[in-house]
Amino acid sequence: MTAPADVPALGGRHCPRCGAPTGEPPARCAACGYETYCNPRPTGTVVILRDETFLAIRRAREPRKGYWDLPGGFCDGFEHPAEAAVREAREELGVTVELGDFAGMFIGSYDFQGERLPVLDCFWLATITAGEIVLDPSEGSEFTWLPLDDPPEMAFPSMDSVLRELVVRRSSVRLAS
Known part of the structure; x- marks a missing residue:
């Protein structure tokens, strides 16, 4: 489920493990494979x-x-x-x-x-x-x-x-x- 259009983009555009760029959660880091989510x-x-x-x-x-x-x-x-x-x-x-x-x-x-x-x-x-x-x-x-x-x-x-x-x-x- 994605956030409504009026919701600002969430942070976390970088992997918390290795710092590589990932994009918006949910995302899988291409560098180390770590997955990030935006859970309540x-x-x-x-x-x-x-x-x-x-x-x-x-x-x-x-x-x-x-x-x-x-x-x-x-x-x-x-x-x-x-x-x-x-x-x-x-x-x-x-x-x-x-x-x-x-x-x-x-x-x-x-x-x-x-x-x-x-x-x-x-x-x-x-x-x-x-x-x-x-x-x-x-x-x-x-x-x-x-x-x-x-x-x-x-x-x-x-x-x-x-x-x-x-x-x-x-x-x-x-x-x-």
Whole structure:
């Protein structure tokens, strides 16, 4: 599958092993045979619900600075997305969370250093089990509880998708409080 025409070309036009020119991924290096791909990067994100609302933080940095966001982020190395979701909630909110039901997985994109990278966004319902919310100012400038039935446009379309999915599935999922 190739990126849409409006997506800037990805880097990696040189072999990471030997440095020879390769072209756009997927590519096989003619010099050493190394193959490169443009695979989605996994993320782990929590959706913390309270009554008919969800916790959102206002992004303090690009991309999409100023938009409402859900606590989460990229997996480290071989970290499982569920572990990343718990870690990211601790780092961004200063709280400990317990994951509940898996809320969904969506293909998305993330603009980074002039490139649009594919991501695999994984979402879990979560409950705060310890601590008070203290935002990391490098991640969020404020937090609030927004209505699940009428959320604003979120920082990333996959977040809009998971919130819509939760409204549809409301009666069949355990809504964390």
